[in-house]
Structure formats: C-alpha cells, structure tokens
Amino acid sequence: MKKNIALIWIVILFTMVSGCTEHFKKFSQKIAEYRKENLLQSYLQTGKEYENKGKLAEAYKRYKQAITVSPQNKEALKGIDRLEKELLKWAEKYYLEGMKFYNQGKYPLARRKFLTALKFWPDHLGAKKMLISLKPVNDRKYIEHIVKPGESLSEIAMIYYGDSRKFPVIAEYNNIADAALTNVGQKIRIPKIQGVPFLTEKQAAKTEKIKTPDSASLDQKIKKADVKDKEEPVVEEEVKEELEEPVDEVKIYRDQGVEFFNEMKYQEAIAEFNKVINVDPDDAITLEYLARSHFQSAVALFEKKDYLKAKNEFELSLQYNKNCPTCQEYIKKSEETYMEIHYKRGVARFGKEQLIGAIMEWELVMAIDSSYKEVANNIKKAKILLKRLEEIKKSQKTN
16 A cells, blocks of 8 residues: 555656656747747848848848748848849949949959949859959069050050050059050059060069068959858958948939939839938938929829829928929819819719718818818718718617
8 A cells, every 4th residue: 555655656746747847848948939039030120220221231131140040931031032132233233333444444443343243242253253353463573664655555565465455464563543544654564474474575574572461362262252151242351441441322322213213213213212311311412302203203193183192292392392382382282182072072972862971071171171161061961961860770670
C-alpha cells in the first residue's frame, strides 16, 4: 500500500514538472515571437521613414532586413520590388551620364557619375566595368611631352603608343578633366603602359616616385564585393571620399518631378516634389512647381466636372502660391457649380419622393455652405416628411 502511494506521488510530481517545463517552453516561444514581431515592425517602420525622406538605398536595406525576419511579409516584399525598380532606374541614369562624360573625354566627371551609379545599385555591371577601365596607371614610368600647335591627346597617344584610342590614359594620368582642352606649350606626362613599348625614345623615360597604396586595386575590390553584403557599394579607397559624398536627393527628385510636369503627368510630378519637400521644405523651385502642378491638375479635374476634387487641388495650389487670384476664382466657381448641381439633384429626388436621396444631396451642399439657398430648410422639411411616412407605415403594419 505504501509503495503504491509513493508511486502515485512520484507520478504526480513528474506530471507537475513536465507541465511546468511545457509551460516554460510555450512562454519562451511567445517571448521569441514577440521579439521577432517587434524587430520586424522596427525594420518596416524605419524603411518607410527612409523612403518618405527619399533615402531609397537605406529604405531598401531595411526592407531586406525585414524579410530575414519574416520571408513572406507582403509589405517588405512590395517595398523591395518597388525600390529595386527605383534604384536601378537612378543607377542607369547616372551610368548613362557617366558614359556621356567618358565619350567627351571628361574622365574625372565620368568617374564621379559611375561611382554615384554604384551608390544606388552596387552590382551595376556597366559602372563597375567603366571604373575598372578608369583605374589609375600602376606603372609610374613616363616621358615628358610639350604640346605643340594643333596637337591633341589623340595625336600624342598615336606618337607614343601607336594607338590614338589610348588618349584616356594620358588624360587620366595628368588629371585632365576635358581631353579636348590642351594648351600649346603645356607640359604633360606620357605614362608607360605595361606591355606597350614607347614608339619614341627621344627623351629618356623618367620614374615618378610615388608611394604605392596599400589597398588593393579597383578590379580586385570589385571581385571581393561579390561575396560581401551587396547593400554597400565597394570601390577603391582612393575614391572613397567621392563615394561617400552625399547624393543630392533634392536635385534628383526635383528633376524627376520637372520631367513628369513637362510630360503633363501632374500627379506623378506632385509625388516627386513632395519627396523634395520632405528633405528641404523651403526649396523655392519645388514650391513653385508644386503650385503649378496642383493648378494644372485642378484645371483638368474641373474640365472633367469633378468640381470638389478640383476645388481641393486649387486650394493646394494656393497654399504654395499665395498670390494666385485665378486659383481663388476657380475655387469659388468650383464650389458654386458643385453646390448648384447637388442642390438641383436634391430637388429632383424630393419631387420623386426619394427623400433619403434628396437629403444626401442637400447635405453635400451643406458641407460647403450651410446658408446656400433654402438647403437647410429643405433638409428639415424632408426629414419631417420622412418621419411621418415611417410613422404611417408602422401604423399600417400594426393594423
């Protein structure tokens, strides 16, 4: 008997301990889930804040972090898809600008554009390739050459390398921003290219004593970038300062807004200009374009007879341009036309005994001007009549 009681107690204690363990596991799981949800919401909230401020690369990074917490989160996935398109668009824009400068022989400007492209999209292959082609010459042997009348860098490249297409090497080595600009009597250095012998040895080649940087070359760093976090653009240390120079977000979004405005896509323009205002609320050009965009949008809505929305757009235009008498005229005209339409609709419905519909139409008028015509009195009459009709229906059902 005693053995049985002891066995029962052992079973009870084991059950209690097991229950506590299970409860502790569930509690720990809830804590983990709570922390996970908090982290997810933090990433999403920060991503939205960055996006609203126009900091797309930072916003994209936060959305990517969000899906590491919740891979199927719809908000994060939509954010990633949306921002990838934007970032790629801007990267391509700066890449094409860089190519334009490159083709003009303006290599430092081209380099800056390619670096900016990588800031938006670190894996832009075109920008990477062009940066490799613009990397500094490693062999520091050079020949001094004095520019003669009529000589261009292409002709000088032909003299020393036998290839006029190698003029970018000379321009880059001498830090010449525009390859078309050389002066007679200007002393420039013709660097030796590894594997390409000088075709003229009129002057002895000199060696420039320059301390070799400890950092790896650009092409090596770009190869390493493939296995690093793709969120951060990787470039050579020599141009790190240029890469970290902040992108002119105001100009980017303002230019895009102006482009939409010129294409008469006024709502899209307004969206871009609002991004500028988030960064710089006092940007005069943007404020002017916002006023014009809202005005043009309002005119289009007025012509479509969407008077209430037109009125709102004219008011927004007036908000950004206080000196706009045309806006004030249109606001008044929009209000009067809107109220007249809904007042007449109310009268028509009242005549058809559609009392609820009549009241709804007149209440729209009341929301603009409670003293308009007899609208307040009409609503009162309609409500009294509606109440009487409901009382008659009730009495008929009772009888």
